[in-house]
Amino acid sequence: MSALALHRYGPEADAGIPLVLLHGFPFDSRMWSYVVTSLPLVPVVAVDAPGFGASPALPDGGLEAFADEVASSLAGVGITRAVVAGLSMGGYVALALAERHPDLLAGIALLDSKASSDDEAGRAKRLEVARAARGAAGADGAAGAAVVAPMLATVLGDTTRAHRPEVVREVKDWLAQAPPAAIAWAQESMAVRPDRHAALEGLAGRRVPALVLRGTEDTMASADDHERMARALGVDVSEVPESGHLSAVETPQPVAHALAALRHTVSY
Ligand code: MLT
Numbered sequence: 001m002s003a004l005a006l007h008r009y010g011p012e013a014d015a016g017i018p019l020v021l022l023h024g025f026p027f028d029s030r031m032w033s034y035v036v037t038s039l040p041l042v043p044v045v046a047v048d049a050p051g052f053g054a055s056p057a058l059p060d061g062g063l064e065a066f067a068d069e070v071a072s073s074l075a076g077v078g079i080t081r082a083v084v085a086g087l088s089m090g091g092y093v094a095l096a097l098a099e100r101h102p103d104l105l106a107g108i109a110l111l112d113s114k115a116s117s118d119d120e121a122g123r124a125k126r127l128e129v130a131r132a133a134r135g136a137a138g139a140d141g142a143a144g145a146a147v148v149a150p151m152l153a154t155v156l157g158d159t160t161r162a163h164r165p166e167v168v169r170e171v172k173d174w175l176a177q178a179p180p181a182a183i184a185w186a187q188e189s190m191a192v193r194p195d196r197h198a199a200l201e202g203l204a205g206r207r208v209p210a211l212v213l214r215g216t217e218d219t220m221a222s223a224d225d226h227e228r229m230a231r232a233l234g235v236d237v238s239e240v241p242e243s244g245h246l247s248a249v250e251t252p253q254p255v256a257h258a259l260a261a262l263r264h265t266v267s268y
Helices: 029-037 062-076 088-100 120-137 141-155 158-163 165-176 181-190 199-207 223-233 254-268
Strands: 008-011 019-023 045-046 082-087 106-111 210-215 237-240
Touching: 008 062, 019 029, 019 088, 019 106, 019 181, 029 045, 029 141, 029 254, 045 062, 062 088, 062 181, 082 088, 082 254, 088 106, 088 181, 106 141, 120 141, 120 181, 120 237, 141 165, 158 165, 158 199, 165 181, 199 210, 199 223, 210 254
Parallel strands: 019 045, 019 082, 082 106, 106 210, 210 237
Antiparallel strands: 008 045
């Protein structure tokens, strides 16, 4: 199986523990570009999820196979310890890493995410989206985009939709470029993910530095979702005002600041 695409930024050799960034659904590592430009002194590796960006698809195996592939792709470039930050779906993968590759995690950041599994209705909705995307997979990109286009209304916060037209435009473009086969794979994978609060308790037991961050206008991952993760990790929720579910895109400066602060605690 081919390795995932790893996009490296900032200083390389001898610069200390890297920050590994896992993007949300149905985007790719470009989602982190504004955070990355605010982190010039930090070695960063932004990963494309299977089938998204420049990464090859994974035949099956769900988020667990994705997490294993992240660990082996990083090991392939000599990275065996990292601060791993995941936004939403990226957070689900960070949690799978915590469970399956705990030694990789020198620190963890969970942004606009949750550790709980889906309820029946949520699962059914995902499978419906996956079916629609699979139907569109043989068609053109525009047909695939139609499946996720409605996310524009939910993924961004009120402030962004009212006052950041350039962000709205860019996220709309990204949604239009989402590959239908990868959309289906991700939805099917997320539908069967288990509850992973126990993995968070494991990290807390080993005193792994952690950040739980939420855009206060996020309507896709709730305040309660974040409180539960933070409680399991023994930290407080960091709230970023004027930001929705895509905090790393909507408010990159405070997000970069929080990630840099987390990494600082593990480097020294
Ligand atoms: C994401 O932003 O990655 C999605 O909201 C994850 C999900 O569908 O649960």
